[in-house]
């Protein structure tokens with residue numbers, strides 16, 4: 001059993017992928033070729049935002065978003081302590097300071113009630129992370145940002161396709177950033193990402209920053225980076241996009257099947273769903289106090305698991321000295337979370353094997 005199986009999916013669209021790659025090899029526009037624009041249009045329509053700009057990775061998307069709103073050395077950006085490093089890393093890369101706040105035990109996402117204590121005169125932006133595929137409490141976070149004149153950038157690297165109060169993830173704040181890393185819900189065969197916004201000026205800034213701050217060729221209006229989405233990756237994503245909506249439904253069926261059983265297993269806490277929201281289950285992540293014993297038991301039966309993430313960001317050596325706060329929920333989650341095999345094509349037999357093995361372990 002694979003933790004995330006990308007092979008079966010490929011067999012469903014291999015022909016289209018081959019054709020799309022062939023088209024790129026024929027026209028030869030490897031940098032910002034027509035497929036990039038085509039994908040941007042399709043994704044903007046899917047998300048419901050006015051602008052989509054394809055970029056080199058989810059990390060580039062976050063960095064470019066911060067650059068587009070003018071985050072500079074000395075500024076502060078509020079981020080959740082429980083996330084992948086990229087959320088906070090890009091803040092530091094720009095010379096600004098990530099200010100870590102705790103997350104909610106129920107959703108694993110940024111706790112909006114912690115914002116008040118974290119904001120200062122230097123705060124420029126907030127980056128809530130839609131962790132594992134479910135959005136944070138965006139309404140409260142947006143309201144807080146509005147009151148304090150801050151920009152909200154959604155780190156939607158794991159949540160493309162999720163809905164929050166009827167709107168799509170990536171279209172819930174000033175800028176939404178997603179990733180096409182191969183194992184993300186919409187994954188390429190290499191690195192890729194995208195920024196979404198409804199703001200014309202921000203869209204223009206992002207479009208320039210991804211190409212060295214260039215407006216016209218060799219005319220550089222601002223400092224940018226080399227942060228473009230590859231034409232070949234866009235061509236591959238266009239083929240995979242045909243499957244995407246069906247895959248989200250399949251993921252949610254598998255998650256429901258897991259939760260239906262696991263909610264009655266003592267000691268295991270399955271993920272909780274927020275009201276008025278949907279979850280795309282980039283990861284299906286349970287919590288339990290004896291995580292290592294269970295993962296060892298599952299590994300013996302050939303069932304892979306993963307830990308997202310074993311160290312909260314404020315405890316990472318890379319951010320040493322930045323935060324002296326405790327952030328107890330983030331610390332506890334880092335010790336208790338365990339992600340189970342999850343991908344749209346996980347068979348019923350494999351799901352049952354995972355569940356039976358967990359029950360067997362819990363009852364021993």
Ligand SMILES: *Cc1c(COP(=O)(O)O)cnc(C)c1O
Pocket residue numbers: 057058059060083084086087129155157158179180181191192193
């Ligand atoms: C994957 C991920 C990123 C970074 O995306 P890349 O495409 O790998 O650069 C950022 N934030 C979160 C929460 C992620 O899961």
